Amino acid sequence: MQNKVIIITGASSGIGLACAREFAKRGAKLTLAARSADKLDEIKSELQSKGSDVITVKTDVSIEEDCKNMVDETIKHFGKIDILFNNAGISMRATFKDVDLKVIKQIMDVNFWGTVYSTKYALPYILEQKGSVVGVSSIAGYVGLPGRTGYSSSKFAIHGFLEALRVENLKAGLHVLIAAPGFTASNVRKVALTANGSSQGNTPRKEDKMMKAEDVAVHMANAIIKRKSTLVLTFLEGKFTVFLKKFAPALLRKLTFYHMAKEPNSPFK
Numbered sequence: 001m002q003n004k005v006i007i008i009t010g011a012s013s014g015i016g017l018a019c020a021r022e023f024a025k026r027g028a029k030l031t032l033a034a035r036s037a038d039k040l041d042e043i044k045s046e047l048q049s050k051g052s053d054v055i056t057v058k059t060d061v062s063i064e065e066d067c068k069n070m071v072d073e074t075i076k077h078f079g080k081i082d083i084l085f086n087n088a089g090i091s092m093r094a095t096f097k098d099v100d101l102k103v104i105k106q107i108m109d110v111n112f113w114g115t116v117y118s119t120k121y122a123l124p125y126i127l128e129q130k131g132s133v134v135g136v137s138s139i140a141g142y143v144g145l146p147g148r149t150g151y152s153s154s155k156f157a158i159h160g161f162l163e164a165l166r167v168e169n170l171k172a173g174l175h176v177l178i179a180a181p182g183f184t185a186s187n188v189r190k191v192a193l194t195a196n197g198s199s200q201g202n203t204p205r206k207e208d209k210m211m212k213a214e215d216v217a218v219h220m221a222n223a224i225i226k227r228k229s230t231l232v233l234t235f236l237e238g239k240f241t242v243f244l245k246k247f248a249p250a251l252l253r254k255l256t257f258y259h260m261a262k263e264p265n266s267p268f269k
C-alpha cells in the first residue's frame with residue numbers, strides 16, 4: 001500500500017477508523033471522509049504525528065455533491081486515486097410491518113447511493129491507476145436478515161452494482177472487492193435506526209465477543225493487496241451462511257430466524 005492514495009468513507013469510527021490506521025501503517029496516503037469534521041481532525045492529527053499524509057473532507061455520502069467534493073479535494077491534494085473504500089453505512093432494527101418508509105430510504109441513501117455517488121466520481125481516476133473499488137457489505141448482503149429489510153436490501157444492491165461494475169471494467173484492469181465482515185465490535189448496532197428513525201441507543205449483542213475492527217482491517221488490507229474479489233470473514237456467521245445459502249437455503253432461513261430471534265428485545269419472534 002506504500003504511497004497508494006486511498007479514500008475511506010465512514011472513517012470516523014469502527015471498521016473505517018481501524019482501516020485508516022492499518023492502511024496508514026502500511027504507507028498509504030489517505031482521504032478520511034465522514035460527517036463529523038471534529039472526529040476526523042483528531043484522527044488526522046494522530047496519523048500525521050506518525051508521519052502519514054492525510055486529509056479530511058467532511059462528507060455526507062448520501063449527498064451527491066459531497067461525494068463529488070470528496071473526490072475533487074483528494075485530486076487537488078494528492079493528484080490521483082488508487083483505492084476507494086466504500087465503508088460508510090447504517091443499519092436498522094424493526095420489522096417491515098412497523099417501519100416508517102423513510103428509514104428504508106435513509107439506509108438506501110447512505111449504504112447504496114453513497115457507494116454509487118462516490119464510485120461515480122472516483123472511478124475515472126481509479127481506472128487511470130488500474131486501482132480498486134471496495135464495497136464493505138455484510139452477511140446481510142448474502143441472506144435477507146429479519147428486522148433488517150432495508151439493510152439487507154442496501155447490501156444486496158451493493159453486490160449487484162459492484163458485480164456489474166467489475167465485469168464492465170474487466171479489460172480496463174479494475175479490481176473490485178466485495179467484503180463482508182461478520183459481527184464486528186463497532187457503533188453500528190448502537191446507532192441502528194428503529195421503526196420511527198430514532199437511534200437504537202444500545203447494542204443488543206455482546207460487542208466484546210465479536211471480531212475486533214483492528215483484525216478486520218488487517219484482512220481488508222491483505223484482500224486489497226491480493227486483489228481478491230470477495231472477502232467473507234468469520235466461519236459461523238460468514239462462510240457457513242454463504243455455503244448454506246447455496247446448498248440448503250430452507251435450512252438457512254430457519255437457522256437465521258431462530259438465531260436473530262434470540263437477540264434481547266428482538267422485534268420479531
Ligand SMILES: NC(=O)c1ccc[n+]([C@@H]2O[C@H](COP(=O)([O-])OP(=O)(O)OC[C@H]3O[C@@H](n4cnc5c(N)ncnc54)[C@H](O)[C@@H]3O)[C@@H](O)[C@H]2O)c1
Nearest residue numbers: 010012013014015060061087088089138183184186187188
Ligand atoms: N460491525 C459489524 O458487525 C458489521 C458487519 C458487517 C458489515 N458492516 C459494515 O461495515 C461498515 C462500517 O460499519 P461499522 O461497523 O464500522 O459501524 P460504525 O457505525 O462504527 O461506522 C460507520 C461509519 O459510517 C459513517 N456514516 C454513517 N452515515 C454516514 C453518512 N451519511 N455519510 C458519511 N459517513 C456516514 C459513521 O459516521 C461511521 O464513521 C458499514 O457499511 C456496515 O454496514 C459492519
